[in-house]
Amino acid sequence: MYSIGVDIGGTKILAGIVSKNGEVLYKRKIPTPELGRDEILILLKEAILKMTEWANTETIPLEKIGIGTAGQVDFIKGVVLSGTTNIKDWGDVFLREEVEKYTHLPIYIDNDVNVLTLAEHQLGAAQGYKEVVCLALGTGVGGGVISNGALLRGAWGGAAELGHMTLDMNGEQCNCGMRGCLETYASGTWVAKRMENLMQLQNPSSGSSLPITSQQTFQLYHEGDAMAKQVVHTMITGLAHGVVNLIHTFNPQIIVLGGGVMENGQWIIELLQKKIQTIGLQSLINDVKIELSQMSTESGLIGAGMLGE
Ligand SMILES: [Zn+2]
Structure with missing residues (x-):
């Protein structure tokens, strides 16, 4: 049997027909630049009907x-209780009810990072492990936890909001309303923001060369730039404390780090491993593997196709 997997992102909808072992038989990518809820729901319907039609033709x-x-x-x-700033009005969306209007298939809906965690567990770096923590370090920080071989969902699916774990109650204001969240240390947005702030402090007229990205900050770090070193130090220290909290909480076998910040990020993992050795409880820290995600652009739709298994 096969599933339709759909990944609704801020800029596109990716839909595909996925086999039980994660093979994508057919897929479509629909750009959704700055569209709102109603337009997204129409495009989602078109995508799902297109998948159904293709499957019927191919007798899948x-x-x-x-x-x-x-x-x-x-x-x-x-x-979808509360959404993302990338899609207008993407909150209080009764998504299953909407999709049930045009299909009789069972429908499963989950958070994008949970879906990526499933893909990582079934096919990626976390394959074969039963206790897994995944962190996606991008614009924000998302998390997913596999416990005893299954996604940890909590009461209704809200568990593993790991990016908003408090590391410093008096820290920087996060866009969730709290202060000093893991996200304010380890997201690309905050790495870039810290770098911009330092550059502006040192040279107030440098405004024209801003904004900078996290990857540009890392490039400067590798070139030996002192400000970038400071920014990377803050990121690693925050991330290490976050990861140690997660290790103490979940006793995982492996922590998988992905997202835009971790692109070519083996060096981040090495710095992180050194740091956590100095701050965690050694009995818990010692055997935990920390690895780079093996996610691809298709992981979202593949993981979505694996929901409900
Ligand atoms: Zn937060």
């Missing part, structure tokens, strides 16, 4: 539909 038996989307998702009710 479909079993279910899985959808991954940014935001807090009530997995049980199939509702």
